[in-house]
Amino acid sequence: MQMTADSSPSAILAALAATSPGSVLGYGELAARAGLPGRARLAARVLSQLPSGSQLPWYRVVRANHCIAFAPGSADFARQRQLLLAEGCEVSDSGRVKPARTTVRSLDQELWGDMFSVP
DNA sequence: ATACTGACCCCCG
């Protein structure tokens, strides 16, 4: 089945909303998860158009080399870095990002509390 | 219509 052209951005946003706290992914990977392989630029463009007050985790998207896409020292860089740190990621001064340690248990608790905790 | 520009990606010297 083929997405209509104007549904691609919403597919990107849906894939973004489905990312996990403390994780990071590349633009290309985001596009692929949205069913749009090879469309990294589209993913980047969609993110660039997000309203500043967006609740979506745009900051979890980094370059394929695991670095923040913005220039180090820029306001956008600082913002993204701060949000990533807040989720437990490590971010070097140059922008290299290491995802937060995520375990099945912590993810389960993040999503469902202790209701279905795993031994 | 052509030309340049991006929060990009991959491969090869």
Next chain:
DNA sequence: ACGGGGGCCAGTA
């Protein structure tokens, strides 16, 4: 590290 080539494609001039 650094550069070149190709893919991708909507927006802007």
